[in-house]
Structures are given as C-alpha cells and as structure tokens.
Amino acid sequence: MKRPFIILIVVAVALTGFLYSRPKVVVKDEAKANRDKVAENKPASKPEDDGHGHEEEASQAPKLSAEQQKQLTALQQKLSSASDKNAIYEQIAELYVNANRFDSAAVYAEKIALANPTTENWMRAGDTYYQAFTLALRQENVQSFTEKTRACYQKVLEKNPRQLQAKTNLAMTYVQSDSPMQAIMMLREVITEEPNFEPAIMNLGVLSMQSGQYAKAADRFKQAIRINPNNLNALLGLGYSLIELGEKAQARTIFEDLKKKVKEPTLVEEVNKALESIK
Structure with missing residues (x-):
C-alpha cells in the first residue's frame, strides 16, 4: 500500500492509547517531516538541565x-x-x-x-x-x-x-527494530490477557495492513468497531482494507458514513479521496 493514507492511519492508531486522555491530534505527512528539521537558529533560552x-x-x-x-x-x-x-x-x-x-x-x-x-x-x-x-x-x-x-x-x-497500555505501546517500538515479531507477540499477549483491549486490537490491524494482510486487518478493525462503534480510526482502516480486498460497495458505505462524522480537515480530505477512488 503506497497511498498517503497509510501514514495517516499509522499515526492515528499508534497514538490510540495516548488519545484516551488527550485531545485527538491528526498529523499530515508534511507536518511530521517538519518535526525533524535541523534548527537553523539557536534557542532563545538555554534549556534547563535536570542534573542527569x-x-x-x-x-x-x-x-x-x-x-x-x-x-x-x-x-x-x-x-x-x-x-x-x-x-x-x-x-x-x-x-x-x-x-x-x-x-x-x-x-x-x-x-x-x-x-x-x-x-x-x-x-x-x-x-x-x-x-x-x-x-x-x-x-x-x-x-x-x-x-x-x-x-x-x-x-x-x-x-x-498488568498495565496493558504500557505493554501495547512498548510492543509498537519493536515494529521497525531487528525483532519486529516481538511486537506481534507482545500484542497477542495483551489480547490474551484482555481480549477486548482496543488499542492492541487496533495496532494488530495496522500491522496486518502494513504487511498486506488485508483480510486479517479487516477482521481486527471489525472487532474494534464491535467494541467501540464510534472508533473512526477503525472505520477508516476497515474501509481501506475492504478497498484492497475488492469489496468496494462495502467500502463506499463506510466512507459515506465517515464523511458525516469526521470534522478534522485532513481526515475529511482523505475520506473524499477514498470515495473518489471507488466511484
């Protein structure tokens, strides 16, 4: 999957746990890149050192x-x-x-x-x-x-x-490491302990999507939606997975429903692109 939406889903879903207690933040690819630009000017004030x-x-x-x-x-x-x-x-x-x-x-x-x-x-x-x-x-x-x-x-x-959110996020730090399967194993341990733990299910869906296993991804996102029908990220992931599976009619229904619910400009734009692609 080479469409820019994969970045959107990865960012949104990877932050699911944090977003339980923080305002939702959706970041464009361009905005992500800006975070890593090298500073051209010295900071206005010297940062405080903590002694460590x-x-x-x-x-x-x-x-x-x-x-x-x-x-x-x-x-x-x-x-x-x-x-x-x-x-x-x-x-x-x-x-x-x-x-x-x-x-x-x-x-x-x-x-x-x-x-x-x-x-x-x-x-x-x-x-x-x-x-x-x-x-x-x-x-x-x-x-x-x-x-x-x-x-x-x-x-x-x-x-x-038993802090499952910590374990879930810790697992995701291994995705791009030398031991990517460690991420899968840790996430599976989490859902073995708590089968309805939404962040772990969502992240398993994302990982299936990234590896091209769209049927598995769709199943994970459907599971997340059963737990939380208002999970827009799960609906987004399911819609894109269905497109890849050739289920365009179902995908269209999902994106038309999403269009009524989403308000964030980046998501609105992405939903419109998805609908345009499956006309």
Missing part, C-alpha cells in the same frame, strides 16, 4: 506562538528560584503538549518522573516520548525516542506488570 544530563531537545516545528514563547521564558526564569520545580515542569510540559511539541514535552515529563517516580508519572513520560517516537522520521530521532519510550514503560511495568 537530559537537556531539552531542539525542535523547530511546529514553532511556539509569540504568547507561548513568552510563557515559556517566564516559566524557565522561575525555575532557578522555585522550591517545587516539578510544579514548573508540569506547566512547561503542558505548554509544549498544547503546541504539539511532544519531543520537548517529554523531556519535562521525564524530569517530573525522575523527581517523583510514581507509576502515573512514568506512564505520562512514556506516553509523551511515544508521541515523539511516532512522529519522528529521522533515524537518529527514532532511535533516541525509542530508547526513552522503552525505558519509561519498563519503569511502569516493573511497578505494575
């Missing part, structure tokens, strides 16, 4: 607005005299998340977890690094965020081996 050698990683896109940059500068100035740095880290992390700068947000989420190593804090750090990992294109960034993501989720699983 972890400094904020530079990112040029999307850029902070003037108001966000002003807020960031003020928060960084407070850090030097703050008795409770975690409270400031929390605000900085949230600012970066709101700006879709997950690479930078993850640095501060990790600082919070290092200072207060609860399962919840490590989970948040892992989720945010996972966002950065999913959106990265340059191999050095993928490798860096992969290692960070795994380290955070391992901390979670040490404390709570």
Whole structure:
C-alpha cells in the first residue's frame, strides 16, 4: 500500500492509547517531516538541565506562538528560584503538549518522573516520548525516542506488570527494530490477557495492513468497531482494507458514513479521496 493514507492511519492508531486522555491530534505527512528539521537558529533560552544530563531537545516545528514563547521564558526564569520545580515542569510540559511539541514535552515529563517516580508519572513520560517516537522520521530521532519510550514503560511495568497500555505501546517500538515479531507477540499477549483491549486490537490491524494482510486487518478493525462503534480510526482502516480486498460497495458505505462524522480537515480530505477512488 503506497497511498498517503497509510501514514495517516499509522499515526492515528499508534497514538490510540495516548488519545484516551488527550485531545485527538491528526498529523499530515508534511507536518511530521517538519518535526525533524535541523534548527537553523539557536534557542532563545538555554534549556534547563535536570542534573542527569537530559537537556531539552531542539525542535523547530511546529514553532511556539509569540504568547507561548513568552510563557515559556517566564516559566524557565522561575525555575532557578522555585522550591517545587516539578510544579514548573508540569506547566512547561503542558505548554509544549498544547503546541504539539511532544519531543520537548517529554523531556519535562521525564524530569517530573525522575523527581517523583510514581507509576502515573512514568506512564505520562512514556506516553509523551511515544508521541515523539511516532512522529519522528529521522533515524537518529527514532532511535533516541525509542530508547526513552522503552525505558519509561519498563519503569511502569516493573511497578505494575498488568498495565496493558504500557505493554501495547512498548510492543509498537519493536515494529521497525531487528525483532519486529516481538511486537506481534507482545500484542497477542495483551489480547490474551484482555481480549477486548482496543488499542492492541487496533495496532494488530495496522500491522496486518502494513504487511498486506488485508483480510486479517479487516477482521481486527471489525472487532474494534464491535467494541467501540464510534472508533473512526477503525472505520477508516476497515474501509481501506475492504478497498484492497475488492469489496468496494462495502467500502463506499463506510466512507459515506465517515464523511458525516469526521470534522478534522485532513481526515475529511482523505475520506473524499477514498470515495473518489471507488466511484
């Protein structure tokens, strides 16, 4: 499958777990590429070091607005005299998340977890690094965020081996590794433990789609829809799988239904393209 929609599905589905507790973020291919552009100018302010050698990683896109940059500068100035740095880290992390700068947000989420190593804090750090990992294109960034993501989720699983979202996301970091089958095995372990765990089912659907096993992908997406009829990503994946299986009439029905439900411009555009392709 070479159509651009595979990127859209991979991004949307890979972030399913994080999106349970965050606003939905759909990213165009061009926007993904921008995240990995090399900075042409030095940062306006020196990133705060947490004492462990972890400094904020530079990112040029999307850029902070003037108001966000002003807020960031003020928060960084407070850090030097703050008795409770975690409270400031929390605000900085949230600012970066709101700006879709997950690479930078993850640095501060990790600082919070290092200072207060609860399962919840490590989970948040892992989720945010996972966002950065999913959106990265340059191999050095993928490798860096992969290692960070795994380290955070391992901390979670040490404390709570039944944290299935952590295990699901951890599995997906192995998809492009030297051990891709490890991803499949871990996801299967998750659904063995919890057969209706939607994120793991969705990710298995995506992996089947990427490997050209569209019948298996369709079955996974149908399963996800039975669990959650409002899962638009599952409907999208099912529609594309049916196209590849030659079931164009069924696919058309799905995309016509999706057209009534989706509001995000990128998804609307993709649904329209799909309908045009099966006329």
